[in-house]
Amino acid sequence: MQLSNLTLDLRSYSAETDNHLHDYHQLVLPVSGQLDISVGNQSGRVDSDQAAIISAGKDHGFSGSEGNCFVVADIPDQLAPEFEQLPAFIHLSPALNQYVRFLHQQLQQYNSASTQRQMLLLLIQLLQEQCGHQLRLDRRIAVARNYLDQHFNTAIRQRQLAAVASLSPRQLGELFRKQLGMTPQQYLIEKRMQQAWQLLEQGHLSIQQVADAVGYSSLAAFSDRFRRHFDIPPSYFRRVGK
Template sequence: MPIQNSLSIRSYNLVKKGHSHPYHQLVLPVMGSINIEVAGFSGKVLPGECVVVKAEQTHYFTSEPKARFVVADLNCLPENIAQAKMNVFSVSQPLLHYLHFIDEQLKYQINQTIETLMVETFCCLLSEQPVTKRLDRRIQNVLEYIQTHLAEPLNNELLSCVACLSQTQFKKLFKEQTGLTVTQYLTQVRMNKAQALLLHTDYPIQMVAEVVGYQDHAAFSRRFFKYSGLTPSQFAR
């Protein structure tokens, strides 16, 4: 009998447990990590990652008691997840931010209507999730740093220090992991955020430029036009 799709916050312990269930389950750490064995994978899953346990797959797991996870129990997996060949993948920034919202919401409120909408939103974000290989943790740290310091000057020298690598090692590993150079990635992240701010806020263009790391309004406008084919003013209309 199909279950009702649901989201919950769970914690486990250091006692190794194993079971299977007739529905799919996604485990997404929001604090701490989980050690899990499932379908040929055996290892640690960290915040910023997701492990997929398909229906009837026996899995074994342990974690520190203080660790916390968003767990999604689903009747069906989105096509992109169902067809993926990997059990563990890196989570996109929009989905990662939403997990923290889920974590806070479920701790403080019981409301079936809100919970149903949260599951629907989660599944929508999940369906848009690129199922890519797990990132090297050093590069994952850099991507998280970029997201939280986007308004600041960012360059190879600084980011290689965040990754604890030489600049040469960092540039090589970054390209291998993301498929983009650091400059290409920064431009993509900054322009995507600028587009979102122009569409969904009433920020003046100068403020949008500063939020995404451009102090020079003209330089921002040139880069935005090159990226989108429109000026910031045209895009915001």
């Protein structure tokens, strides 16, 4: 499964038990009804405020109740490799529960692929925040990621970040990719683009001000990166707002 093929949609399941596996992670989040799932040797139910995390390559079977509906996210394993460390069934926090309701409303309407990508990335972020204590993230990589989160709007060199994490640049690159599924530079770009999307959607700043806020002094460079990342230009939000 390619990064470009991550999906987020609404699905319903038959009462007949089905069984399969796939090479990507899958999140099954409750909207209505129940879904009984077995993941490997674990069995549980997606119902009300409990969700299921099916890791890539895990054999699973499932059957749904009458009138069921779920928000389902298909996520390439390289985008969230830490999901393999999480339990198959998790209790949803109030913040995640509220976001699932928001996703349900949004998915009932037409949304572009770029919008769905952004919603899915935020879903992954919320899930990682809730389950952070269960992820066995190397302390040095956690330090590096936190530094990127706090300083994403400044120029950060690999050697500088490696020093913060007490690693060599080569060690940082290898360990960061192994644990988070992307290089530090890719993580930094993703962080900047997510922040830029939110600022553009709020509509309070000009495009140049948004570019400055996420670390781009060149408006042209920012616009080009944003277009390549989401398949729409930053100016899209200004046209929609009119």
